Amino acid sequence: MQDATTVLVADDDEDIAGLMRDYLEAGGYRVSVAHDGLTALDAVGPHLSCVLLDVDMPGLTGFEVLRRIRETSDVPVLLLTALGEDRDKLRGLGLGADDYIVKSASPAEVVARVHAVLRRSRRSATDDPGEELLDYGRLVIDVHAHEVRIDGAAQPFTAREFELLEHLARHPRRIITREQLFDRFWGEYGDRHTLTVHISRVREKIEEDPARPRHIVTVRGVGYRFEGERVTATARGDDG
Template identity: 70%
Template sequence: MNETATVLVADDDSDIARLMRDYLEADGHTVLIANDGRATVETLEQHPVDCVLLDVMMPNLSGFDVLRRIRETTDVPVLMLSALGGDSEKLRGLGLGADDYIVKSASPSEVVARVRAVLRRAGQARPAATAAAVLDYGRLVIDIGAHEVTVGGVPTPFTAREFELLEHLARHPRQILTRDQLFERFWGEFGDRHSLTVHISRLREKIEEDPAHPRYIVTVRGVGYRFEGEPRR
């Protein structure tokens, strides 16, 4: 039995919104509906939610604009739902901090399964109590307990998924982690394969002096990634 979650369905197509509400409620969730971008922002300001199913093409702020606003204040899981299935739209959504990108041709049951998966991952995203409190790589310092990262002494904001991915890489220095291993750990059975590439790129932009020639997160061609360096004791 899944824990009940509150899911905000943001879609200007009332038929789709009602259909998703019916399927999500049948899965045990409480559902809120917003029919345009501004209503979505207002609903999020007024109600705590556990997940947002966000249409890209909406009036009064697009889904991309709404996602930017969401990521200014919260790491709530967001799944983009769009009739646009091109790589550029997917990369844009994932690059702005979406947890998943779903094309509207997907069946309602698949959408519900992907909502369930992202909620499960969000619930599991907690550092172990016995984990090292701080990973100090000199210029890069990851404070596990405080959920903070400083780069060159400057606090740097990370989404929850970015922080979890960086922590996992940093806990396995000099160890090759394959793309399949990382995708399965952080996205599970569902999700877009572009997600890992986009998140690695975002990490490099935040922690590397030269993202095009990374010092910390190195690509092992054809295999995956390796975190370079050893943490200070």
């Protein structure tokens, strides 16, 4: 049972919100419901473990709510979308959504997707961060500060983009399959296209030419390999 876990369902369609609430409560979650963007934003706080967020709501759209949430919080957000609305999905992922759920999803899938994103979130929080500075010259990943710098300038990264880049950069020259990445960051359920979108967005932020990536290289038919030569602590002058 997930007694201490609270999920916010934000959807202006009361029937859909009620259905999502019933699914999740049957799965053992506590559920809060909001029917407009402002109410949803007011309901976001440290007690929440996950947000199901409709993209079309009065007051503030789901996209605006998501943008404001990401200014202060890394709480997992799953977008509620209509079937086939790919533009909404891509925009939401770009703003920092963890994934999306089609409103026609079965009760079992809704509960499974929420459970998967929470499991991943808890695992990330307890993982040993290891080295705190991954220095690849013009690309520096400061794990402690949760910051990516390109040529010394900090770049905006969502929590999921940062985790994906960090994981790849910790394993240079190692091929990591798409299935391994998807299982680690999204779990069993979800659209595999989500990984492709995240890889593309990370490349746009770190590569000099995203069409010809030098750091995140595609291994055709398999997955991805991170390329780059680490700058040692001695080379940085950190040896005291």
